[in-house]
Amino acid sequence: SQKIEQNSEALNIQEGKTATLTCNYTNYSPAYLQWYRQDPGRGPVFLLLIRENEKEKRKERLKVTFDTTLKQSLFHITASQPADSATYLCALVSSGNTPLVFGKGTRLSVIA
């Protein structure tokens, strides 16, 4: 069966460290993978999109990698801050006009 798994429900790290979140998928051949941030009581907000032929994408303190051999995407936040505390969702697109499929998310807490 098809699955998207994000490494853990919750991740706690100290301020200033790099947070690394994992998204693994099974029985998909995604053309694109997206990452979103969701704050409590709010809707998800788009952060980054990476295509299957891209190894890495950066935006300010954020970096996403995409390894189609390992069937994995890693999401890094460098120099993390308490304001980065949120739930992070990965979502992938299999092909063509198929809808996005979301993972369950990882709740990140950055401790000062």
Add this chain to the structure above:
Amino acid sequence: NAGVTQTPKFQVLKTGQSMTLQCAQDMNHNSMYWYRQDPGMGLRLIYYSASEGTTDKGEVPNGYNVSRLNKREFSLRLESAAPSQTSVYFCASSELNRISNQPQHFGDGTRLSIL
């Protein structure tokens, strides 16, 4: 810009009652979506509309109907609410007719409880 606006923000219904959740976007997006989010289940797609005049079922369409009223508005209707439909409902929109590779813009949700 308001982005994606959902009404109401909160609602409590009794089993068997009907209700329509409203969604409007002001970004001139072609595609719109309805999701539900439950603890431990993540976001699941209920219905989507790739473009004005079309609607398609998502992963969990049973018990729901949708109407793409015009390019801006996409409503979700529960004809006979059941406790299993207690959830947070999110509406989203994206550019272009290709629904797969564009970022989605979400509203802040409707929190629905069915007693």
